[in-house]
Amino acid sequence: MGLTDIRARIAKAEAEAGRDPDSVTLIAVSKVQPLERVAAVLEEGHRTFGENRVQEAAGKWPDFRERFDGVDLHLIGPLQTNKTRQAFELFQAIHSVDRPKLAKTIARIAQEEGHCPDLFIQVNTGEEEQKAGVLPSDADGFIAECRAMDLPVRGLMCIPPVEEEPSLHFALLAKIAARNDLEGLSMGMSSDFERAIALGATHVRVGSAIFGERSYD
Numbered sequence: 001m002g003l004t005d006i007r008a009r010i011a012k013a014e015a016e017a018g019r020d021p022d023s024v025t026l027i028a029v030s031k032v033q034p035l036e037r038v039a040a041v042l043e044e045g046h047r048t049f050g051e052n053r054v055q056e057a058a059g060k061w062p063d064f065r066e067r068f069d070g071v072d073l074h075l076i077g078p079l080q081t082n083k084t085r086q087a088f089e090l091f092q093a094i095h096s097v098d099r100p101k102l103a104k105t106i107a108r109i110a111q112e113e114g115h116c117p118d119l120f121i122q123v124n125t126g127e128e129e130q131k132a133g134v135l136p137s138d139a140d141g142f143i144a145e146c147r148a149m150d151l152p153v154r155g156l157m158c159i160p161p162v163e164e165e166p167s168l169h170f171a172l173l174a175k176i177a178a179r180n181d182l183e184g185l186s187m188g189m190s191s192d193f194e195r196a197i198a199l200g201a202t203h204v205r206v207g208s209a210i211f212g213e214r215s216y217d
Ligand SMILES: *Cc1c(COP(=O)(O)O)cnc(C)c1O
Pocket: 029, 031, 052, 076, 077, 159, 189, 190, 191, 205, 206, 207, 208, 209
């Protein structure tokens, strides 16, 4: 466990899949983790992190940014439209674009601010009622809609159902991305990132395997 170990496992998975070294970006998911654990990973030189709540990110990353240069922060959780402007200030990428209303808000604020984070469209590959993301059958249409608004859509993101073999979901996400000419694939977490890399992941989101289990109390 830990950053060095995860980097080594990513390098091995890249090699086994016949992919270039460093073709996969490791997003260290720091949500809920004690600040000293996050600081330790920054001290080791890692700069790419993921948070799933805007509010939580706002509470810790401005301070870390004063201490460490070059932080690259990714929003991997749901975004309420009224937090979009704040998300623009904090994040270099948003992995949870999942509905027209949010896409329109992002487009408007991008115009006002003169920049836009990289965007990933979340696809609900398991068609789970409680989960965010566009349905696979709506993905092509939504991607086209975002492109028509000139949004910088870099790729797709999914969170497979916990009970199912994730590879089926990774393969489905890769297929939707390929037919839409999208290169980015944000998929794979602590328990399955190697399988995601085998199926083309460009961004893996790994939390507990780097930092240890999250404690919510
Ligand atoms: C928390 C979270 C992760 C990381 O989960 P681990 O199992 O700790 O690696 C990845 N993606 C999303 C969207 C998350 O919310």
